[in-house]
Amino acid sequence: MSLLEIRDLKVCYGGIVALNGISFDVNESEIVTLIGANGAGKSTTLRSIMGLVPLTSGTIFYDGVKINGMETRKIVEMGLVLVPEGRRVFPNLTTLENLKIGGYLQDSKNEQKALEHVYELFPRLQERHWQLAGTLSGGDQQMLAVGRALMANPKVIMMDEPSLGLAPLVVKDIFSIIRKINEEGVTVLLIEQNANVALKTAHQGYVMETGNITNHGPGRELLENVDIRSAYLGKSK
């Protein structure tokens, strides 16, 4: 049984169909990626899993439990977290406070352990623990957003475009961290525009186009077999 099972997920905003009945699975301790051009419905998928967007129909199972309709904080409590698009760190809180708020539901012992772990992964965050998060560079903010999510001791971490707006070198760092987190046993569901990197990193990949899943397979195979380019840049004339 998969850790996360999405069945016939359908979401409409007003009259717009954002997700047109998609289904996919995320197996335990895998990295799974959803790729596709902007507006394909990737973010909506993650947001609906977290209970931020009401579903029109469909079901979401996490660890065998149906979680659609649950409050977001209950879902977080069960070990499912989201690193939102655009980082969304709390600019008026310090780096350390941002991390602590990520561990809001943890008791102080677990929080301390998680904090040490995050500092190990991101030494820069320790260096800058006193700095207001709003003043960090884009790359550091992304690190902070990931670190903050890890503070909840998650079983599954979902990331919405972690490479957005970051310089190539930083993107490389982020992906090596993603692999490291995964090696430690955390399941990762990743949304990316940066298809090359994402598919190379992921065990499983799904291609999304306008609210539908159009292709799927193991990451590297998908990269080699499918004309990913046309999903992004259109068919050549």
Place this chain on the structure above:
Amino acid sequence: MRIKRNTLLTTTVFALLVVFLYWLSANRMQNGMLVSVLQKGVIFALVAVSMNLLNGFTGLFSLGQAGFMSIGAYTTAILIIPVKSLDGVYYMNGVHPGIRALKMVVADSPAFVQSIFPFVALLLGGLLAAGIAAIVGVAVLRLKSDYLAIATLGLSEIVRAIFSSPQFDQITNGSYGLNKIPTFPEMAWGLIPSLLTPFIVVGFCVVFILLLINSSYGRAFKAIREDEIAAEAMGINLYKHKSMSFVVSSFFSAVAGGLLAMYMRSIEAKTFSITMTYDILLIVVIGGIGSVTGSILSAFLVTIAKEWWLRFFDQPLFFGGWQVPLFRTGFRMVIFSILLMVVVLIYRKGLMGSTEFSWDRLIGRFRRTKNSEGGAA
């Protein structure tokens, strides 16, 4: 066919209204309460409609109505208090010589001028308020939603402070207020009795506002309400149109204020406190934000219910020897506030929502109920 029927219905209703008002005028002694609530209702209908123009049609949440009403009320009152009453009114501090001089000129003018002078006074009150609105609009209209609300509320308080301040004693009579204000004048050489005057004035004003709302400018106001950014992108100058709506709304609030002064016969700055703005807001909300007919209907309903029908809430009520609890002074207003909260929280659309009254709908609804009754039987 249908259009003709609707025009016919509307004309009939208005004709009946006029007949009724003439009858009321002839029998006003026996119907004092009815006359009083209808006149007050029609005055509040005008303020409510003008507040709705701003809040409901232009999307500017303004709470300055009482302030602009007070400008109209004071201007009108100062202008129409008869010369012979001046010393009695301003018995504490005396009257400003300029005002006295102006009044002498009016008193010496031909009868025709004197007969229309009260209307000129209403107009001047309106224009003064409009002018002030135009000036302060430059400052406050750049503010968004709640800031605009609090700034206009503040404005209204500033106006009130000025009217009641001792520094303007000789004009506004400070904290003593003004009295001996003549009631509504007759119109058309007595053909139209004074009882009808507020209805006619308000009628003209509401027709103007309706025409404005249905004009190209009114559509631009609605566009601003719906989406400022899109409206601006469609070539609508935001500041200019917001300012227009603010000025027009202030003008009519002031006219209503002037009428209120004639109705109450005596005014003081306290009358135009924040509570009055809240009362008007209540009327607008109950009637439906964005509906002129809703505001008018609600103004009458609220006024009549508050001043008349629901009076019994404030009286001790006895069943045999048992006194019903709760019924005593103030209970009526509690009921009212609860009603308002129910509308705000549950029936958010009020009586009319943002639609206007139409015969088609009324008849349609009537038919439906009849059909469903028939079906049940």
Place this chain on the structure above:
Amino acid sequence: MSTILLKTEHVTMQFGGVVAVDDLNIEIPEGKITALIGPNGAGKTTAFNVITGGYQATNGRVTFDGHVIGENYPRSKMKKIYNGTYKTLNEHQVINTPDKITRLGMARTFQNIRLFKDLTVFENVLIAMHGHIKAGMLRSTFKLNKEEELMMNQEADKLLHSVNLHMHRDEKSSSLPYGMQRKLEIARALATGPKLLLLDEPAAGMNPKETEELALFIQEIKETFSLTVFLIEHHMDLVMDISDKIYVLDYGKTIALGTANEVQNDPAVIRAYLGVEEA
């Protein structure tokens, strides 16, 4: 050589420490369809907002149809006085509000449809014509400009006919299906009488079939209304189909410029979209 209708010179837009648009130089030839593409967060919508007057550029100049519609140079500080009017502190500054730019002949649509939801289709179109009204408020209220009003009504009807929305004339705009709302938004923009039409992701949320129809529609109105079109789009099929000229933006900078084929095979563009090969 066709004439250049819109030109941006060294346009830069900074928010706090973030440079959203960095030294943008765009030339839009009259009568052509030009597209601006780029990955998410590349600064496309910001560029649009600078051009239409929503933002004042931190630096640079925008020229449209012979008018300098926005100009600003470093160290000059801008001051917004109230909604819509700006104080000029520096002779190099030209600041126009969006409404004025629209009246000069540039109309736009929005990424997340911004129709006047509670109003009818017909009213939506009429409002867009209000910017050019000659009568003042009083004249218009008392219906003394009958001819003008009549003309506006006829124009609006004609426009709705020409975009095939006339059967929905008196419906609330929010009750239209999504694709039609997009179409209405374009029709509304056309009602302002533009020379240049800016489309911000017109195909967002559309399926391939609807997108294809939209491509045809854009080309059609371009001909009927002799427009110049400038669009931002993510549906590459649409962009590649209809654009004469494509600018590619990444990190606020122009990284490529050319025809569809040129851009599609440009390594810099592929890198921007699909990421670097090695990681």
Place this chain on the structure above:
Amino acid sequence: MSMTTILQHCLTGISLGGAYALIAIGYTLVYGILRLINFAHGDIFMMAGYFMIFALASFPWPVAIIITLVVTTVMGIGIERFAYKPLRNAPRMSIMISAIGVSYLLQNLSTYLFTAIPRGYPELPYLKKIYQIGELSASFVTILTPILTIVLVFVLMILVNKTKTGMAMRATSKDFETAKLMGININRVVSVTFAIGSLLAGIGSILYFTDRMSVTPFSGTLPGLKCFVAAVFGGIGNIPGAVVGGFFIGIVETLLVALGYSTFSDAFTFLLLIIMLLVKPTGLFGEKNVEKV
């Protein structure tokens, strides 16, 4: 005016300012989280005045104070649950109207229950004791108010800046949705905010009315609006800003009254508001928000 008189007025002003500051904090906290002007806040303050009158009629003063504060706090939380929470996703105008509606309801309810005739506020002998400092004389409450205000603000700042709940409040004020993603219970945070605001309004009410002798159903309206202005003046959402604003308005108002412009003292507050919004809309210490199209 002699130096002593001026100092005397300043002392009164500082004391009034202290009470204003406590009420202003309630506005600033609620606005910070919900972006709502809680029009009913001034009326909560007024109701607290009545609670104290009735509590003191049957209990010794320490118990009465505790009862008053508890009831006021519960009322604040209740109002949010009942009148604001159902409208959290409604347009801004609806929730503002609801706030005005609650204010209207509280005023009418208290007129009904307690009549519009001013009720004498009970004198707490300890608070009313007169002290002589050089040529100045002041009752204990006059001296206590600013000191207590500063202490409470200090405690509040620790709460907001050093505790987990405070952190959650700051996070929620910036970004509702991300706060949810952290597992924060938004409804609880909002309730806590209203609780703190109402508690401080309750304390402010005791200090304020002890100096004013009587309460009417409309006693809360003007002080309420003034305190909102104080919050805007200091920069809405900023606690020290609200305190500075409260003291400033309290002192200026007292001086204006002393100079014989008492009718203008209210007008001044609003003039200050309008000028501030025009010159520096973010207030003295407010942070700038970039508006996105």
